[in-house]
Amino acid sequence: MSRRDITVASLADLRERGKIVVEAGGVEVGLYSVGDELRAWRNLCPHQGGPVCQGKFLPRTIEVVDERKRANPGISAEEKSIVCPWHGFEFDVLTGKHVVQGSIGLIAVPLRVEGEDVVISV
Numbered sequence: 547m548s549r550r551d552i553t554v555a556s557l558a559d560l561r562e563r564g565k566i567v568v569e570a571g572g573v574e575v576g577l578y579s580v581g582d583e584l585r586a587w588r589n590l591c592p593h594q595g596g597p598v599c600q601g602k603f604l605p606r607t608i609e610v611v612d613e614r615k616r617a618n619p620g621i622s623a624e625e626k627s628i629v630c631p632w633h634g635f636e637f638d639v640l641t642g643k644h645v646v647q648g649s650i651g652l653i654a655v656p657l658r659v660e661g662e663d664v665v666i667s668v
């Protein structure tokens with residue numbers, strides 16, 4: 547089966563919204579913009595096939611240890627996660643890997659920018 551290149555969004559719109567879920571060539575894909583980076587992942591969770599890209603897209607929750615060695619909840623300034631709406635599996639938006647069990651992850655979709663357009667290959 548050969549791949550097709552399909553224009554799915556404008557770069558400006560993706561940069562502004564941060565996340566867009568599209569259907570292209572019979573495949574649902576989540577497009578993400580983080581800083582200067584762009585990613586495209588299949589909207590298919592490796593756990594039980596849930597619509598992972600329909601889940602929340604938010605800063606990673608981390609544990610911050612203070613000077614008295616007490617753990618407190620915190621928010622990462624750099625890392626963002628995609629959280630599957632079915633059972634809460636959390637994936638790093640840039641690597642697609644599960645944040646704890648790195649052997650499982652999302653399926654990458656080739657993405658490129660052509661002028662002002664975001665193009666994926668499906």
Ligand code: FES
Nearest residue numbers: 591593594596630
């Ligand atoms: S299907 Fe995504 S966490 Fe279960």
